Amino acid sequence: MRMRRARRVVVRAAQYAAIALITLFAVFPFYWMFLTALKQNRDLYVGATNLHHVPWVFNVPPTLEHVQLLFQRTAYLVWVRNTVFVGAVVVAITLVFAAPAGYALARLVGRWGERLGIALFLTYLVPPTLLFIPFARIVSVLHLQNSLWSLVVIYPTFTVPFCTWLLMGFFRSIPRDLEEQAMIDGYSRLAVIRKVVMPLAVSGLLTVVIFAFTLVMQEFVYALTFISSVQKMTLSLGVPVALVRGDVFYWGSLMAAALITSIPIAIVYNLFIDRFVAGLTHGALKG
Template sequence: MAMSPALKRVTARGGHLGLIGLFTVFSAFPFYWMFITTFKRTSDLMKRSNNPFIYNEPPTLENLRVLFFDTLYVRWLGNTLFVGVLVVFVTLLLAVPAGYALARLTGKWGEHLGIGIFLTYLVPSTLLFIPMSRLIGDLGLQDSLWSLVLVYPSFTIPFCTWLLMGFFKAIPRDLEEAAMLDGYSRFGAFVKVVIPISLAGILTAVIFTLTLVMQEFVYALTFITAARNYTVSVGVPTFLVHGDVYFWGSLMAGCFIASVPVAVLYNFFVDRFIAGFTVGAIK
């Protein structure tokens, strides 16, 4: 028998909510898992008869104590932030003008060049770290955070250039031309009109760069040897995994603390972020 329209509406709505619910659980579950594990006693974690989704024993702060007082976690966070901010600065300094130039000034060549630049992003760091380590050695930057500041832009700049190129392409030329007629040079028009309009794109590039820096592992592991110079992505697995002993609680705490700010940032800019990847792709 055919469903009544009202019933149809209810099922459609129910299906819609169900789907959203499914994805919400899917995305939120890792955070939930990290969060409860952070406060779990090791005995609670290890007993296989326990329900893993809840606290079977009273929660504890022991894991956080280990993370903050037995390792250099705070120091690593600081290092990561230091590298992150500098890399963001270097990336924007080069990718913003490069993206604009590719979008505007080189005609058909701009597109090919843009794709070419993007392709360099696809060369894996597991290949590049060998020649890079020679370079870092020659520059005397071993075991220095500056080595990462130097190397990370090699993959953040290509990607951000490409990302920003899409944003700049979406801005009508008329706007810059109007600004040039209104009394500015091309550079002035770029600063006064193009940059304010593409703020969302620039923020996207910033978030993306920060994320890449936080998760990078291979270069950080090869170029940095002293524990005090580690970034979070290297320090946490190095110091919280002793042989085959995993400090699960502290590991999860370290990951949770590092990932929440990024997740919050993404949520604020998620629409813009998606636009950043698709803009210019359709036209």
């Protein structure tokens, strides 16, 4: 009996140790961004061969100079504006396309719905890497090189399929009875959608807004391919590509930019991740 308890304690301890290590691995780069963003240069640029200088802590008081530099002397705020602009337009386009399509797949097109839904979802898996070359041609035919509109046209190609799929799941989870009762009461299908379904789908639509926006914020490949001038860049492109002046890396400002950009996305993402996973796995988990 005591042996068993001892063994359980050991197993528990091993589990805690394992999860602690894994969590450290996940968090460490963020801690490093934080330290770097706030360290004074004389604390930052000390060669790692110097074992007397511990890089894991502040050796001199922290400073806000890198953050100030970022906001006042770089195009960071321009990139924030560009990102918000592209994000907002893409979210709007995504909703206009994905919401009706998601509902149609869930309720109106019968057995075809399932297959079309899967086919749509698979297009989400076709990677930018395969498409950026043909898009390079399409963008130049449309004369959209180096324009934010090229991103506005292209980003919905991954947000729309993905969000349609998510919304299909949300609409399915609304009890059919409610809709049928309303139709019996004399509402048309369209009125049912407007007055019964939409109010119930608000949280689903909100989730889609959030995810479409974060997908836009995270995109790098298309932005890299189509945007060349610093003033037109989005955050995910501008920070890694244009904050480096020549060969000089302003690591303090770079890490401040990375951290400040990441934190809001990370928090929002965490709030919605369960719905996201439910959307992704609703095929595999059902069985």
